[in-house]
Amino acid sequence: MSEQEHLEWCEANPEAINDMEEQQRWAEYEQDMEETPKLMQISERQPITKDRVLSDLAKAQRWLDDGMLNPLDLVAYSKYLEEIAKGLNDMANDMALDLVSSKETHLGVVLEKRETGVRYDFSGSPKWEELKEAEKEAANERKRFEQVVKAYDGIGSVTYDDEVCDIVPPVKTSTTKLVRTLK
Numbered sequence: 001m002s003e004q005e006h007l008e009w010c011e012a013n014p015e016a017i018n019d020m021e022e023q024q025r026w027a028e029y030e031q032d033m034e035e036t037p038k039l040m041q042i043s044e045r046q047p048i049t050k051d052r053v054l055s056d057l058a059k060a061q062r063w064l065d066d067g068m069l070n071p072l073d074l075v076a077y078s079k080y081l082e083e084i085a086k087g088l089n090d091m092a093n094d095m096a097l098d099l100v101s102s103k104e105t106h107l108g109v110v111l112e113k114r115e116t117g118v119r120y121d122f123s124g125s126p127k128w129e130e131l132k133e134a135e136k137e138a139a140n141e142r143k144r145f146e147q148v149v150k151a152y153d154g155i156g157s158v159t160y161d162d163e164v165c166d167i168v169p170p171v172k173t174s175t176t177k178l179v180r181t182l183k
Contacts, residue, residue: 048107075178079182145160149167
């Protein structure tokens with residue numbers, strides 16, 4: 001009997017459960033299922049579609065708009081879900097890779113084996129090494145010039161490496177975002 005079948009039998013026959021350990025295990029399972037968001041219940045096995053995702057997101061948006069969800073709670077909980085999803089993917093990815101032949105659909109999700117992260121090593125080519133070194137030197141020179149320009153607080157000329165250069169201070173832009181970190 002599978003674990004799922006056993007749990008269903010226990011639910012249908014509570015009088016037959018005499019063993020305290022079994023009762024405790026069942027209580028822990030029920031508590032876990034209550035605490036597990038519906039989205040994370042793998043046993044649902046409903047197809048996962050873009051429409052379902054959009055529908056769930058629209059529902060969450062309505063709840064936010066109606067004040068039923070605290071945006072801080074939602075942002076914090078989404079970080080939790082990201083970490084869970086990453087961990088689940090890390091756990092199962094290698095095994096799933098062995099199970100997929102080349103491309104298939106499972107629960108509405110297309111799973112495809114694909115070559116990614118292809119790299120070429122050109123370090124055996126003297127000309128490539130020469131160009132790479134020139135590129136590195138140019139990048140270092142640019143960074144040094146950027147430091148000089150950042151320190152200058154106006155439009156004008158500055159002497160840089162014995163050369164007079166017209167400079168315009170850089171325009172600083174930034175984006176403010178909420179950084180989420182689990183404790």
